[in-house]
Amino acid sequence: MDEANIGADTSRVTSVARKTRRSQADRSAATRAKVIAAARDVLCAQGYSGATMHAIRDAAGMSLGAIQHQFPxxxxxxxxxxxxxxxxxxxxxxxxxxxxxxxxxxxxxxxxxxxxxxxxxxxxxxxxxxxxxxxxxxxxxxxxxxxxxxxxxxxxxxxxxxxxxxxxxxxxxxxxxxxxxxxxxxxxxxxxxxxxxxxxxxxxxxxxxxxxxxxxxxxx
Structure with a gap:
């Protein structure tokens, strides 16, 4: 394989890696935003004592594990x-x-x-x-x-x-x-x-x- 082809392959791999990282970051940001919005809504409706992690989980429509991955x-x-x-x-x-x-x-x-x-x-x-x-x-x-x-x-x-x-x-x-x-x-x-x-x-x-x-x- 000549150097030009090696360079092209390396560029493609780098591009895919960057897109994957961006995609993961975008998904993480979207999850955080969804959880924060759910927490805000539960706080408004039920107060601090009612804003349990389980109540926020239900409002966000996701698993408790997914929430705690972002917010332990x-x-x-x-x-x-x-x-x-x-x-x-x-x-x-x-x-x-x-x-x-x-x-x-x-x-x-x-x-x-x-x-x-x-x-x-x-x-x-x-x-x-x-x-x-x-x-x-x-x-x-x-x-x-x-x-x-x-x-x-x-x-x-x-x-x-x-x-x-x-x-x-x-x-x-x-x-x-x-x-x-x-x-x-x-x-x-x-x-x-x-x-x-x-x-x-x-x-x-x-x-x-x-x-x-x-x-x-x-x-x-």
Whole structure:
């Protein structure tokens, strides 16, 4: 066999190997996405205690072994649910801030983007996860790192907006951020109990105006 034929055969083998690896990776990614979606839905419908691996297995329509191949423990699966939503929120928030033509508008866009999350099933699912962390050390250990990264990212964005407006971050502004987190979680619970979008929207409009006035002043 001449060198040209050897080279051609090697290229074909390499191409097949790459396609096989891609195919396996695609299947693995599809399985992970399906399991994460099932876990999110069960969390929303049944809460954290009801989101057992067996309940998620039934919702996903696959074997427990297939799920545990991707997520060996419930804590790791819950962490994946939380991390995926954090990544989504970061992308949405970044784009919302980018659209702002002034610091106030960027902050307003960020507030709007945050409250748009309330009606998403992921928000309810992640809230269930965070509430469960206090009594589950394994869950807290798995979820904690990505949560802290997300919180730091959002705080840095808020700081950058304030800095661009010539406002120094102080205890008052930190308290406003804390209050905003509390309002977001509270309205998420209200939406779970009574998914009335108009009701939530009215509350959001009132709180958003209060926030902007507290941050930028009533004449800002």
């Amino acid at each position: 423990t419930k804590a790791k699966l819950m962490a994946a649910v939380a991390a995926e939503f954090s990544a989504y929120r970061i992308g949405v928030y970044r784009e919302a801030i980018r659209r702002g033509r002034s610091p106030r508008q960027s902050m307003e866009n960020l507030i709007d983007a945050n409250f748009e999350m309330i009606s998403r099933p992921e928000m309810a699912a992640v809230l269930e996860i965070h509430l469960a962390r206090r009594n589950d050390p394994d869950l807290d250990r798995e979820v904690g790192p990505s949560t802290r990264r997300f919180d730091r990212r959002v705080r840095l964005w808020a700081y950058s907006i304030l800095h661009a407006a010539g406002i120094s971050e102080d205890e008052r502004h930190l308290s406003v951020q804390l209050l905003n987190n509390a309002v977001t979680r509270g309205l998420t619970v209200e939406y779970i109990r009574n998914p009335d979008a108009a009701f939530v929207a009215r509350a959001v409009r009132i709180w958003k105006q209060q926030m902007l006035d507290l941050i930028f002043g009533t004449g800002g």
